[in-house]
Amino acid sequence: MTAKTLTGVALRIGFAASLAASATSHAYLYIHGYQHIPKVGTAFLVQASVLFALALLIVAGGPWWLRWAAAAMAGGSLVAFVLSRTVGIFGFSEIGWEPSPHAAISVGAEVLTVLLWAVPLVRISRRESATTNGSTREMRR
Numbered sequence: 049m050t051a052k053t054l055t056g057v058a059l060r061i062g063f064a065a066s067l068a069a070s071a072t073s074h075a076y077l078y079i080h081g082y083q084h085i086p087k088v089g090t091a092f093l094v095q096a097s098v099l100f101a102l103a104l105l106i107v108a109g110g111p112w113w114l115r116w117a118a119a120a121m122a123g124g125s126l127v128a129f130v131l132s133r134t135v136g137i138f139g140f141s142e143i144g145w146e147p148s149p150h151a152a153i154s155v156g157a158e159v160l161t162v163l164l165w166a167v168p169l170v171r172i173s174r175r176e177s178a179t180t181n182g183s184t185r186e187m188r189r
Contacts, residue, residue: 057101061162064107067118069126069157071099073150087138095125119165122158 075096083089102118129151131137133144145151 055131059164059167060107060109063115063118063161064103066157066160067099067103067106067122070122070154070161071096071103073154073157074099076148077147085140088140093127095121115165119162122161122165125154125158126162129158 062174074092078089078092078096082092098121099118102114104120106118128137132140132142135141142151
């Protein structure tokens with residue numbers, strides 16, 4: 049197995065783990081009270097279901113666009129978290145890092161998901177930059 053393959057497998061496993069952590073947290077909160085909150089409870093159930101499915105598909109080697117979907121879900125969750133702590137969302141608001149520890153687990157997992165999504169993009173950007181700079185140098189000679 050090459051280093052590139054090992055890196056890809058590690059990224060897929062990291063992605064799946066971060067998604068599963070967020071999904072587990074959302075499922076727990078849904079079962080333990082959020083199911084009774086209109087709109088928000090349903091959103092938690094959908095979030096948990098979709099993230100579990102994405103985690104399984106990504107770790108199984110699903111197509112690249114699943115990572116984009118996972119990053120979009122994680123980003124949306126982070127926005128919803130901020131809204132729920134500031135102006136509220138669907139008439140629901142919370143304070144600080146409550147419910148503890150699930151708020152911190154979810155935010156940490158979602159930030160990690162977005163960071164893992166960005167890793168290949170940074171690599172591609174660096175590679176393209178190196179190629180462009182190298183070809184520019186050759187043209188000047």
